[in-house]
Amino acid sequence: MSTRLGLTESGQRRYKPLEDCREDIKKYAKFIRNTSKDESRKKRDVASGGKIIRHLRCYDHWLDDNHLESPRDIVPVDVEDLSVDLADNFFGTTPRERFDAIKTFHHWLARRTGNDPFQDLVGSDFELYKETEQEQLVKDEDYPVTDEQVELMMENCGSPKRRNQLIIKFMYQTGVRRGEAAGIELEDLDRDTRTLHVREEVAKYGKERYVAWQPSLDPLLDHYIDEGLRKALLAGKDSDNLFIGERGADLSGEAINNMVKTAAQNAGINQTIYADANAKREINGEDENGDPIYGEPIENRWQITSHNIRVGFGTRMVENDCDIYKLSKAMGHSSVEVTEKRYAKPKPDIALEDVRKFGPN
Numbered sequence: 371m372s373t374r375l376g377l378t379e380s381g382q383r384r385y386k387p388l389e390d391c392r393e394d395i396k397k398y399a400k401f402i403r404n405t406s407k408d409e410s411r412k413k414r415d416v417a418s419g420g421k422i423i424r425h426l427r428c429y430d431h432w433l434d435d436n437h438l439e440s441p442r443d444i445v446p447v448d449v450e451d452l453s454v455d456l457a458d459n460f461f462g463t464t465p466r467e468r469f470d471a472i473k474t475f476h477h478w479l480a481r482r483t484g485n486d487p488f489q490d491l492v493g494s495d496f497e498l499y500k501e502t503e504q505e506q507l508v509k510d511e512d513y514p515v516t517d518e519q520v521e522l523m524m525e526n527c528g529s530p531k532r533r534n535q536l537i538i539k540f541m542y543q544t545g546v547r548r549g550e551a552a553g554i555e556l557e558d559l560d561r562d563t564r565t566l567h568v569r570e571e572v573a574k575y576g577k578e579r580y581v582a583w584q585p586s587l588d589p590l591l592d593h594y595i596d597e598g599l600r601k602a603l604l605a606g607k608d609s610d611n612l613f614i615g616e617r618g619a620d621l622s623g624e625a626i627n628n629m630v631k632t633a634a635q636n637a638g639i640n641q642t643i644y645a646d647a648n649a650k651r652e653i654n655g656e657d658e659n660g661d662p663i664y665g666e667p668i669e670n671r672w673q674i675t676s677h678n679i680r681v682g683f684g685t686r687m688v689e690n691d692c693d694i695y696k697l698s699k700a701m702g703h704s705s706v707e708v709t710e711k712r713y714a715k716p717k718p719d720i721a722l723e724d725v726r727k728f729g730p731n
Contacts, residue, residue: 392440395427406418441479470704522638526634537613544566547574554572574702575704
């Protein structure tokens with residue numbers, strides 16, 4: 371490969387202009403833009419959509435470097451090469467994030483071609499998932515909050531307290547992502563059966579699903595909906611969304627995440643753990659030309675975010691013996707392999723009794 375994937379010789383990012391990319395990638399970029407929207411919070415937010423498109427523009431470079439005319443020419447052995455290149459030659463976000471964006475593109479493309487080179491591959495087989503220092507930091511960040519930590523966050527979540535308490539507990543009991551929580555509408559709730567419908571246009575990866583909440587959530591939910599708090603937050607405006615922000619605006623996923631981080635800080639259980647590619651750098655004076663002298667990056671990734679509430683949900687489900695396939699569906703993961711990698715503890719004899727029971731004579 372003549373240059374590091376996605377970078378120029380000088381180490382700067384290089385994204386191929388979208389108009390120069392292959393037709394399939396341009397069509398997928400159009401699809402992503404059409405399914406990304408900030409205003410209603412019912413779709414993928416625009417920033418996330420833009421990140422996916424940037425990953426695909428770099429993927430187009432990789433196709434050039436490997437002399438592949440079309441993504442339709444990819445075969446499973448190419449995927450293994452791709453995973454190695456993504457791990458070794460591309461920096462700024464995690465290899466898994468880039469790999470998943472490309473894999474999802476190929477799932478979309480397979481609906482047109484009938485061929486998906488990613489479908490039978492297990493990510494852990496590839497060098498993509500080797501443990502680098504950065505990957506270990508991400509793993510450290512990917513830990514589950516406990517019941518006690520959730521209670522502490524609820525006690526220290528700030529104003530409007532009852533709404534924020536509801537959000538924290540709702541996310542913990544349903545496992546929804548922050549963006550999904552932001553897009554929930556009142557009609558998505560069946561309060562009689564305690565069932566939430568995560569619609570296709572709200573769900574990450576467009577995977578519709580149904581999840582439930584526990585009776586202990588009802589008092590908070592009833593107070594918020596039936597006793598005037600939601601109406602007061604609307605301030606005379608109209609909205610179908612469950613969670614309402616300041617002065618009647620829709621509450622964004624980012625606002626939910628910031629509320630959770632702040633609640634954990636206020637509770638004394640949060641801290642920054644490392645600096646990612648977007649971190650600012652310390653300024654340690656000026657050089658002889660008056661230009662700033664930059665020091666180490668300032669840590670900006672928090673130990674507890676809304677993501678950790680979701681990880682807590684998944685962990686409690688596994689601890690209570692939930693089937694890993696069903697958990698994958700409940701969490702809306704892109705594949706069962708993702709769920710297994712994050713939540714399953716290998717048991718060599720896990721299938722022993724089923725083989726005895728169901729094996730052929």
